[in-house]
Structure formats: structure tokens, C-alpha cells
Amino acid sequence: MRTAEALCAKRGARLTEIRRRVLKAVWASHAPMGAYDILAGLNAGTGKIAPMAVYRALDFLMEHGLVHRLASLNAFIGCALATENHAAHFLICRGCKSATEMEGAALTRAVKKTLSAHGFVPETEIIEIQGLCAHCHKEGVPKT
Amino acid sequence: MRTAEALCAKRGARLTEIRRRVLKAVWASHAPMGAYDILAGLNAGTGKIAPMAVYRALDFLMEHGLVHRLASLNAFIGCALATENHAAHFLICRGCKSATEMEGAALTRAVKKTLSAHGFVPETEIIEIQGLCAHCHKEGVPKT
């Protein structure tokens, strides 16, 4: 959270109340959260925030690399490596619902190589591997 | 199309009228199509097919590896390598809206390696790189 504040300050970006609350909600969850889950959390008390507000906050947070969107789940998760902009690669376990962000230097290199072979200029890189994490696999989480 | 028929015959799977029509629609488009786009196409004449029917056909076609879903676009595209089940890796150009399926042996290897390093057992592999294809980049398609 300090990191987020520092980062926004450095960029002259405003980490407002609602953005902070959304970020906090996303960070508080190990599992990826849907936008409407986040919304429900914010509105748990007396709230009456609208979906738009959450989506706008998420857009802001994504722009600044504090949150990632998991396309395969329509869900959002806090960035584990909130440094400069980076490609996000995720391992998504259907057993424990975890999504682990991985720092894949080798993978990144392989992707780059493949792209340049095609002359393709990348802008967004989505890599999401679904399956079972080591723990859940050992536990014998069933197929379906 | 012959391929699809052969493949289904071999497996005892029934490539019915509606499934065939959906496959044809998806194949006819270079660009990925949304489910409701496909639906609109089928219903262009006298039709009155419901969304469910399209989604069910798509599920069938995906099970048999004839169609892929692009998670980042909520769209579907015909498989360019309709052989055995394979991980689908796509290059998605925002200029010409094309989605190119790539046969990335090296990339596949890199992914495998990374996964085993994490002890992660994969089931579904989503790799979608968005950006500009060589042609659109050369044309100077602008940022936004």
C-alpha cells in the first residue's frame, strides 16, 4: 500500500478514496475477484457505489500496474511485482483458486523470440495457465 | 470442412446441422467472431435460433478442437491446425483484427519448463499476444 502511494505520488497520479478502497479489496484477497465482488464488498455497509466507479478505479489501477486483469476469469488481482510495467504471467489453480504471478525471464525471452520471428509488435501479453498447483495436485483434487 | 467431418466421424461425434453452420460461420471469418455475431449471421434470413444453441455448438466444436475461444476478446475462431488437441497460441492484431494461431514449439517448451519449475500441472494454456502484425505496423497504424 505504501508502495502504491509512493508510485502514484511519483507520477502525479491521484490515489483517491475509491481507488484506494478498490486496491485494498483486491489486495486483501488471495483469489482473483470479479468487479461485482469488489463492488459488493465496498457496498457491504451503507454503500451505494455503482459498477462504473469500480470499473473506473480498476482501469486506473491497471494503468499504473497495481492490478492485473485475468481475461480467462473476468477477474482482477493485485500485482505481486508492482514495479515498472511488466508482462503478467499467471498460474491459475482451480483447486485453491489461487493465481500466482510469475516472473518468467525465460518465458518472456521465448515469447519475444517467437514474436520477432513473425514480425509482430506486441502491446499486451496475456499468458494464463490453468490447472492445479503443486499442493492441490498432491491433495488429489479431482478432474471436474 | 472435410477435415471436420472426418474427424467427427472417426470419433463417433455428430456434426449436426447447427454445429456445421456455426463452424462454417467461424471459418468464413478471418477475424474472431463473438457468439452473438455468429448468431446474427445464422439468423440473417428467416432464422430464430437462440443464443443457447450457438453456445452449445461452440462448446462442441471447442471440445473437438475445431474452434478456439479467445479469452481476451470473448470471441471465437476456427482452429488453423485442426489436428489433435493442442495448446493454442495467438497473435492478435488490433489493426486488421486478425488472429493468427502459431505453432510455437519453442514457446511450448519454455512454458513447460516454467511450469515444472513451479510444480504446476497444466490443463489449459492461454497465450494471447495483442499488438500489431508486421503489415499493420509497417502501415503505421496509430497507437489508439
Add this chain to the structure above:
DNA sequence: GTGAACAATGTTATAACATAACATAAATAA
């Protein structure tokens, strides 16, 4: 300080994507 310009939020409505649940019909097996 005042006012212009921009940034953020509020508000309402709707678009776009996807599935649940149950009924009917068609194909296959026994």
C-alpha cells in the same frame, strides 16, 4: 480570490456475453 480548464465521481440506462432450467425431439441401443 476568481474563473477557466481539467480530472474525478455520480447517476441512469443499456449493451454484450453467458448460463440455468426444463420441455421436446431425434438418434441409438437393447
Add this chain to the structure above:
DNA sequence: TTATTTATGTTATGTTATAACATTGTTCAC
């Protein structure tokens, strides 16, 4: 043929995301 399974029809609803425009708040030049 009857039973069983597979596919489709039908209606309704759930889920995710954006459009459009009004209002409020912040910043900055003057």
C-alpha cells in the same frame, strides 16, 4: 418396440462491462 441417451427448443435470467451526460472537486493562471 421400448428404453436410453443425445441433441435441440424455449424462456428466463445471471454476469460482466460500457455509454452518455450531469455534477463535483482540484489545479493553476491571472
